[in-house]
Amino acid sequence: MRLFSGQRAWVLQRVTALILIAGLIWGSALLLFSGPISYAQWKSFFAGGHGATLALLCFAATCLHGWIGVRDVILDYVPQRIPRLALLSLIAVLLLASTIRLGLVIAAQVSR
Amino acid sequence: MRPPVASRPRFLNLFRISYPIGAIASIAHRISGLLLLVSLPALVNGLDYSLQSESNFLTLRTWLASPWATTILAFAAWGLVHHLSAGMRHLLMDAGIGTALLQARRSARAVILLGLLAAVAILLKGLL
Numbered sequence: 001m002r003l004f005s006g007q008r009a010w011v012l013q014r015v016t017a018l019i020l021i022a023g024l025i026w027g028s029a030l031l032l033f034s035g036p037i038s039y040a041q042w043k044s045f046f047a048g049g050h051g052a053t054l055a056l057l058c059f060a061a062t063c064l065h066g067w068i069g070v071r072d073v074i075l076d077y078v079p080q081r082i083p084r085l086a087l088l089s090l091i092a093v094l095l096l097a098s099t100i101r102l103g104l105v106i107a108a109q110v111s112r
Numbered sequence: 113m114r115p116p117v118a119s120r121p122r123f124l125n126l127f128r129i130s131y132p133i134g135a136i137a138s139i140a141h142r143i144s145g146l147l148l149l150v151s152l153p154a155l156v157n158g159l160d161y162s163l164q165s166e167s168n169f170l171t172l173r174t175w176l177a178s179p180w181a182t183t184i185l186a187f188a189a190w191g192l193v194h195h196l197s198a199g200m201r202h203l204l205m206d207a208g209i210g211t212a213l214l215q216a217r218r219s220a221r222a223v224i225l226l227g228l229l230a231a232v233a234i235l236l237k238g239l240l
Contacts (some may be wrong), residue, residue: 014203014206017199017203018203020196021196021199021200024192024196036173039166039169039170042162042163042169043163046159046163059156062152063152066145066148066149066152069142069145069149070145070146070149073142073145073146091149094150094152094153095149095152097153098152098153098156101153101156101157101160102156102159105156105159105160105163108163109163
């Protein structure tokens with residue numbers, strides 16, 4: 001995918017937004033109406049195939065959505081080439097590292 | 113690239129530019145998005161911590177009820193609800209719904225109010 005293309009980014013931004021709308025409404029309804037949850041429930045959610053997949057899917061959608069959004073913001077407000085590249089790289093590393101970390105955390109739960 | 117037109121208008125005194133309600137909803141959409149983005153590593157960190165042991169889980173839960181955490185959660189709730197509702201407003205506008213000026217102004221006001229209400233709700237729940 002071209003890093004700075006317009007239309008693909010526009011579509012991806014909206015597709016990931018729809019995934020996140022569904023995920024956020026579902027997740028917060030679950031937390032609001034289930035009352036206080038126990039450690040066992042919390043753990044089994046992320047250890048189960050469905051919970052683990054949903055968590056990873058929503059996080060991946062968040063990272064893609066956030067990358068496109070922050071890229072637009074940086075391109076708008078940071079015109080100088082070097083600060084721009086530095087900021088974009090910083091955000092990319094932050095998102096990639098967070099995704100890898102989440103993958104490891106969830107993998108440790110599922111394999112147990 | 114074409115050279116920029118020398119006589120293009122420039123007016124960059126941010127304190128004298130007037131911000132209509134839609135502009136405020138829009139800049140807050142960006143600010144809340146940035147806020148949510150930079151909180152992602154902490155979120156993953158917290159999840160990792162909470163899953164490691166039951167005592168960690170309970171420590172985190174106790175901490176989440178503290179005044180400091182409540183303040184952070186109030187910002188997070190504002191960011192999440194504002195970003196979510198402003199985004200849904202954009203998606204509806206992409207579909208051609210609510211694009212007339214009056215409706216757009218009303219929905220911008222509603223989006224700003226929803227975000228603030230979410231923050232106040234968290235503050236009231238946590239501090240009372």
